[in-house]
Amino acid sequence: MKNKNLIIFDIDGVILDSKSNMEFAWNEVRKKLDISIPFENYFSLIGRPFKDIILHLNLITRYEEVKYVYFEESKRGLSQVSFYENVAEVLLLLEKTGKTLAIATSKDEERTKIILQKLPVKFALVQTPNEKFRGKPAPDHLLYILAALNFDPSESVYIGDMATDHEAARRANIDYIHAAWGYGTKSTICEYSANKISDLMAILN
Secondary structure, X not given: OOOOOEEEEOOEOXXXXXXXXXXXXXXXXXXXXXXXXXXXXXXXXXXXXXXHHHHHOOOHHHHHHHHXXXXXXXXXXHHHOEEOOOHHHHHHHHHHOOOEEEEXXXXXXXXXXXXXXXXXXXXXXXXXXXXXXXXXXXXXXXXXXXXXXXXXXXXXXXXXXXXXXXXXXXXXXXXXXXXXXXXXXXXXXXXXXXXXXXXXXXXXX
């Protein structure tokens, strides 16, 4: 996969191993708000914006209180989450070889900033959920990144781990690399896959 100058990353399941944090926060939601929906149901929907997940779980009438508890408990547990092995080293290598790095995530802006501050690289643009653009699997955030940073689709690649990531990349007409170390399963029509983040160097060179 040559001449990819813009590398866009998802966060959860790609840069950050956050499943335990999600489970902790969701279990606090269940306990504090007397909600019986198990974590597995929540986790099966990750990759979408949080509001979409709550809608799919038929909890939209309680969205604000669920969001408040979940985000507060998630922030409280962020110090316990870890980046995947070699994430910092690979990001630094990509940056040193002249690649432009960006983020397109369904994680909210506040928690995303807390996480990215811990990494030794500068992302040219970080896209988090907002009212202007549809969330994944819509391609809106990816298309905005391309336009804002002045890159063609042929120069760009998105690295994610869920079916929603793959579909967003397809709809944005950019290449996609499946992060097999993450939480989702590889689609049969996904051409590129990496077993660990350090494999990206070979795929992109």
